[in-house]
Amino acid sequence: MKSGTVTIYDIAKVSGCSPATVSLALKNDERVAQKTKEKVLKIADELEYRPSYFGRSLITGKSNTIKVVIPDIHNPVFANIVDGIEQYINQTDYHVLLDVTYNSREREQDSFSSLLHKQVDGIIISPIYEKEVTKYIQEKRIDTEKVIYVGIPCSGYDKIHYCTSDSKKGAYMGVKNMIENGCKRIAFLAPTIIKRQGARRKEGYFEALEEFGLVRDKNLVIVCSQNFSEIYQRTSRLVQEYKPDGIFCLYDYATFPVMKAVKDMRLCVPRDLMVTGYDNIDIVEFLDKPLTTVDPHQMEQGYRSAELLIAMLQGNKCAIRNVIEPTLVIRETTRQIQ
Amino acid sequence: MKSGTVTIYDIAKVSGCSPATVSLALKNDERVAQKTKEKVLKIADELEYRPSYFGRSLITGKSNTIKVVIPDIHNPVFANIVDGIEQYINQTDYHVLLDVTYNSREREQDSFSSLLHKQVDGIIISPIYEKEVTKYIQEKRIDTEKVIYVGIPCSGYDKIHYCTSDSKKGAYMGVKNMIENGCKRIAFLAPTIIKRQGARRKEGYFEALEEFGLVRDKNLVIVCSQNFSEIYQRTSRLVQEYKPDGIFCLYDYATFPVMKAVKDMRLCVPRDLMVTGYDNIDIVEFLDKPLTTVDPHQMEQGYRSAELLIAMLQGNKCAIRNVIEPTLVIRETTRQIQ
């Protein structure tokens, strides 16, 4: 036996048949006699044969690997998406190559080079710079059957498949719930980090206001950085100057400084002020004041996007738009005091 | 030009030199004339040449890919480790293949097959079933220069490199801090999920008790499942029956039901009871009662483990044991009331 790797040639030698037959036998091809198959399999097992994926990929042109591109792994939103992807991919014979861009526009584009290198068969990406990425895909004429966006729809190019949840509707539901619980002056707190979905959620916010005949008040729409202390300060000012009776936050994390600011002003949630978040990250259920929030089902988005990509790679046609319905999870921060 | 992929043969044809020269030129080999290099590079660029990693890997036997094996991506502890790994790997020309085992013993072992397949060059693993994995590595005679444990030391086999933080010392610091703030009856709450590190942390707990002349009380050591409601109930019972004045929790997540139980019993943290966690996951800073906790620097562990693995793969000798000092982060749950 050779010192290094065991190849089909080694099996061929021992079994007395040709490499081609061994290859076919290992794939359980019909054309090979049952007896031969058994012999080959037995020898392969004895020699602890492992197929070389490189050799195989070189000739087939497939890597059985997909790339997952996210801006951040720290953020539970993306961790949940990856979780869903892994859950699906684990059931297949594909592998996941992880690429974290740390919000870099350049890295986001670079991530496609492995697709061009044919090092991966497809890409699931949750782009921060969606417009730029979309433009890049168009310019480079990247095969759109190999790409899927997760967590965000694709704008301005109707060839790219995506799987997301309806952000506008989610925000609408969240705001509507506060209105139905008596809120008349609902603020919209939008830290800029997710301009991605922010615009859509704002639409949902406005829609709910309109439906219930509440006036838009510019002063109640706060755009700020995602910095905790900035959110804290902007909230304090907002509450002091414009006295909202509800705050809709663009994502759950932002509610931490918000709640703190409100508490420090000796106001009580939900009595004096209701608060709603977005994402339903798992801890908000166990906070001192369990948070009402919109659940965009990120894990499911991840799972579904993986399912779609694999289906496409296998040549199936899939719907371009895949939208999951968000769910409103009502907890204490919007519970009407009896 | 051929319809499919551009290869070095295409470049050779256009440039007028041989594939061998092209290969060398692209690697910026000394032996190739400057002029030739420039010409080749220019043509490669024009043809948008991308090297085939498969062809390269087939002959070099290296994949420039490492595998990261974690039990769970949902858990911020592992998300932080992966974050650190990504941060380092991003600076290299290696890639990360992610494998989530979902606490399956089988999957943990299977993850090594890709190393045997030579599909990946090395593995960073944070094993749940450390003993079994270690045994597997020994039995299969897996090259220990290609493996590193992160977040947990290797027991019973002194050939496997690991990067972790000193759990015993961390727990010792946490307990000591509570004692110095006046606690006399400190409970140790150990949900079983991390038997991995639990034993070591318990040692640290006992060591601190001894150092300050406090007696061990079996009733103050709670072992239970990681289920939130079970933790809640066990805490309630513990507090009611044995009146501890401090609770050291094995990990931050467990403090959520603990705090809730304490609050529901109308006790006040830290006045009536102090609480300390472990991990320093990012939200605990922004809780209603910011949590005192031990920071094991998971991100750094990830970063360092990646650094070590790559160093080993490049033939460097590395220390087997790599232990990062934990840090105690003191916040309100152990702040002495003046």
Added chain:
DNA sequence: TTGTAAGCGTTATCAT
């Protein structure tokens, strides 16, 4: 049913 041989794209060896 099985064997022969070409080829995937690269690197490595040895000439020139």
Added chain:
DNA sequence: ATGATAACGCTTACAA
């Protein structure tokens, strides 16, 4: 400084 050729391990026509 450059070129011809073999080799890596596999799959797949095509031939037997």
